[in-house]
Amino acid sequence: MTNLFKNLNLEEWYKVFVYVGGVILILSLFIPTQWIPSKQLILLSAGTFLIGIGEWKNRKYHSWIKPPNAYSGPAMFMQTKLRANTIFGTLIEIIGLILIIYALYSI
Numbered sequence: 211m212t213n214l215f216k217n218l219n220l221e222e223w224y225k226v227f228v229y230v231g232g233v234i235l236i237l238s239l240f241i242p243t244q245w246i247p248s249k250q251l252i253l254l255s256a257g258t259f260l261i262g263i264g265e266w267k268n269r270k271y272h273s274w275i276k277p278p279n280a281y282s283g284p285a286m287f288m289q290t291k292l293r294a295n296t297i298f299g300t301l302i303e304i305i306g307l308i309l310i311i312y313a314l315y316s317i
Contacts, residue, residue, distance in 0.1 A: 224269070225266065227265070228262035228263055231260075257305075257306040257313065258306065263306075264306060266299075267302065268300065272291075273287065275287055
């Protein structure tokens with residue numbers, strides 16, 4: 211059972227949202243709950259999943275090769291994370307937020 215989480219790369223918060231939202235969404239489709247209605251649990255987990263996917267879509271990597279320099283050393287591959295809003299990513303995040311607000315309102 212420990213091998214299930216061994217290769218899971220959850221370094222950023224939005225990847226945790228995707229993982230937790232997806233697992234709860236799949237479980238809520240098949241297992242009834244006593245503490246919250248199934249409809250609201252499905253909406254909450256789907257909203258969390260969509261927010262994670264939208265944020266993941268909005269994250270980009272910028273990479274370049276640093277030329278060799280007498281002061282900073284040999285050539286090197288450089289990479290940095292950027293957040294660049296895309297229409298698709300922002301739309302998915304808005305839909306996820308609407309699902310969460312509707313689920314909380316209907317509880």
